[in-house]
Amino acid sequence: MRIVIAGAGIGGLSAALSLHAAGFTDVTVHEAARAIEPLGVGINLLPHAVRELTELGLAGRLAAIGVATAELAYFNRYGTPIWSEPRGLDAGYAWPQYSVHRGRLQLLLLEAVLERLGPGSVVTGSRITGPGDEDLLVGADGINSDVRRRLYPDEGPPPWNGLVLWRGTSHGEPYLTGRSMIMAGDGTQKFVAYPIAPGLINWIAEKPLDGEPPERGNWNRPADLAEIGRHFADWRFDWLDVPALIAGAEKAYEYPMVDRDPLPRWTFGLGEGKVTLLGDAAHAMYPIGSNGASQAIIDARVLAHALARDDLDFYEAERRPATTALQLSNRKMGPEVVMKLAHERAPHGFDDVEQVIPYEERAEIAASYKRTAGFDPASLNARPSW
Structure with missing residues (x-):
């Protein structure tokens, strides 16, 4: 079976490794860029994705480039705690959670693909817009996918929700546990930070943007640090x-914070x-x-499982409803809704979060999102391997 993958990002390279592990030998990845460079900033890999990379034999390499997240904590815009929970091994998972530099992860996956599938398995400077003579074309070419555009030519640009994200990395001293991922905000304006290497902190600043954003779907548009800092000038916390x-x-x-509308169908017969x-x-x-890269990795593993069973329909039946539910949950702020609720109920701050959002409500918000995203600890630890 000849398989062509459009896109050498995290999803496309994970798919190549997964297909190779499932016994498929004629797999080629085509990347539109002329060179694959370590672009981007930090991302998170949740335990369900780390499980899949571990089963692909990449646990040691992943541990060498990532920081094992110990805690996820939410605060209001004044730095007052709303909710915190352990993550990864500290939360009872059989696998860690990692914060990594996106580019370093991509190069790790690329190195593994070239080792296992051969030096000709990744072709750069090659844009795939539709099927050729392969048995299966896998469109893993990102939010502005040419393959998706071929299937849905009238879709238009990614819809925008009115918020802009600024992303960067800075050298800084450890805070809280030293391996904490923190989010502080009020449901509209938000600041996120987590370490991705010793002394290196990835951060994301978010607020509404007036007017129409440029270049929807472009992660690499330079931003003005002074302008970003102006919007967060009084966000100084004790920690x-x-x-x-x-x-x-x-x-x-x-x-710009954009996504795509859920699709009614992913798989088509063409030619x-x-x-x-x-x-x-x-x-x-x-x-x-923290689900974008993780869900792409899980897609890759389920696709390989489905093809090994000669049942491509299983892939879409397993993954499309699950990711649709997650897309819609994220539009409602997912677990981050606790910051919005805290602001609505106590806009000037609070002394006792229990009087604002009771523990049971906060715990159910966190647990519900884990179930939706597929990383409930007990279920994940007990699930058979793909």
Whole structure:
């Protein structure tokens, strides 16, 4: 079976490794860029994705480039705690959670693909827009996917929710546990930070943007650090100086918060073969809950499982409803809704979060999102391997 993958991002490279592990030998990845470079900033890999990379034999390499997240904590815009929970091994998972530099992860996957599938398995400077003579084309070419556009030519640009994200990395001292991922905000304006290497902190600043954003879907548009810092000038907490962290970055990038509407169908028969979608090309979602890269990796593993069973329909039946539910949950802020609720109920701050959002409500918000996203600890630890 000849399989062509459009896109050498995290999803496309994970798909190549997964297909190779399932016994498929004629797999080629085509990447439109002329060179694959370590672009981007930090991302998170949740335990369900780390499980899949571990089963692909990449646990040691992943541990070498990532920081094992110990805690996820939410605060209001004044730095007062709303909710915190352990993550990864500390939360009872059989696998860790990692914060990593996106580009380093991509290069790790690329190195593994070239080792296992051979030096000709990744072709750069090669844009795939539709099927050729392969048996299966996998569109893993991102939020502005050419393959998706071929299937849905009237869809238009990704819809925007009115918020802009600024992303950067800064050298800084450890805070809280030293391996904490924090989110502080009021449901509209937000600041996120987590370490991705010793002394290196990835951060995301978010607020509404007036007017129409440029270049929807472009993660690499430079941003003005002084302008970002102006919007967070008074966000100084006992445990983190937000404006100082922003000012300490060498550069930052601007990105309108966009996603894609859920699709009624991913898989089509075109010509003599078939085409299906994977990752952001199939289900781009708001960057809430740290699920974008993780879901693409899971797509890749389920696709390989389905093809090994000679049942491509299983892939879509398993993944499309699950990712649709997650896309819609992220549009409602997912687990981050606790910051919005805290602001609505106590806009000027509070002394006792229990009087604002009772523990049972906060716990159910967190647990419900884990179930929706497929990383409830007990279920994940007990699930058979793909």
